[in-house]
Amino acid sequence: MSEKGVYPMDRPIKNVPNLTSELRQDIVESPTVIRNASGIRLFGKRIKSIIYSTDVAVLANCDADAILAVYPWTPNTRILDAVSRVANVPILAGIGGGLTKGLRSATVGRFAEENGAQAVVMNAPTSLTxxxxxxxxxxxPIIYTVVNQNIDLLARIKAGVDAFNVAGGAGTADLVRWVREHxxxxxxxxxxxxxxxxxxEQISATIDAGANAITYTAYGISEQTFHEKMEHYRAEQRG
Structure with a gap:
């Protein structure tokens, strides 16, 4: 890492042999460029690519290093249970922090840990308390979500945050750079x-700005893959 927290991109992507099977050729693959990230070691496992989804069919058929299981509703232990049943990689489980807070977030966090989550994720409104x-x-580990610059980073680290999850939309790379500088x-x-x-290009810019690991979304993947399969089957039947 350089003095400004920028990770060099001059190393070529290694050619890695791929082993698969006839029935498992359509897995959801993470963007290759993510391999340029330095990664984060979570309980000894190096994590670079993190899929953002709670679609259990996708989670059972992806090559991500970890799963970001967060969603826009209050945390539900049954959702985490469903994800944990199909996941074969670490789960970063959302436990609220906005409407769901205080003792309830702590209780959900404890449940998440006991049910296999290897980190918990708290959203932007989460208070220091x-x-x-x-x-x-x-x-x-506790992961806190940073969405803008109106935040005291050091105070959250002091309260117990172990990592930041930066989600700044189109400005994410700039926000990552700001976090590194501060x-x-x-x-x-x-x-x-x-x-x-x-x-x-966007992923590379985010890595250059100082991100150690990258999340990528899987919205509509199941529907898209199923549509492609059905088109293939129709073509076969047409001869």
Missing amino acids: TIASVERVVDV LGNVYPNFPIIASGGKTT
């Missing part, structure tokens, strides 16, 4: 996960 409450009851020499190697965007 809620972070501290969760930190007291879980033994897995952590400065105090926390030069602090883990940063970030949404990479839809293109290779």
Whole structure:
């Protein structure tokens, strides 16, 4: 990592042999450029690509290093249970922080840990009090979601945050760079996960800005894949 927290991109992507089977050729593959990220070690496992989905069919058929299981409703332990049943990689489980907060977030966090989640994720409105409450009851890393610059990063780290999940939309790369600059020499190697965007260029820019791991979305993947399969079957039947 350079002095400004920028990760070099001059290393070529290694040619990795691929082993698969006839029945499992249509897995959801993460963008190859994500392999340029430095990665984050989570309980010894190096994580670079993180799929953002709660679609269990997609999660059972993807090559991501980890799963970001967050959604826009109050945390539901049955959803986490469903995800954990099909996941074969670490789960970063959302436990609220906005409407769901305080003791309830801490309780959901404890359940998430006991049911296999290897980290818990708290959303942007999470207060320092809620972070501290969760930190007291879980033994897995706490990831806090950063959505803009109106935040005291160091105060959240002091309260118990172990990594940042940067989600700034089209401005994510700039927001990652801001986080790196504000952590400065105090926390030069602090883990940063970030949404990479839809293109290779956007993902590369986010990695260059200092993101260690990249999330990518899987919206509509099941429907798209099923549509392609059905078109193929129709073509076969037409002869």
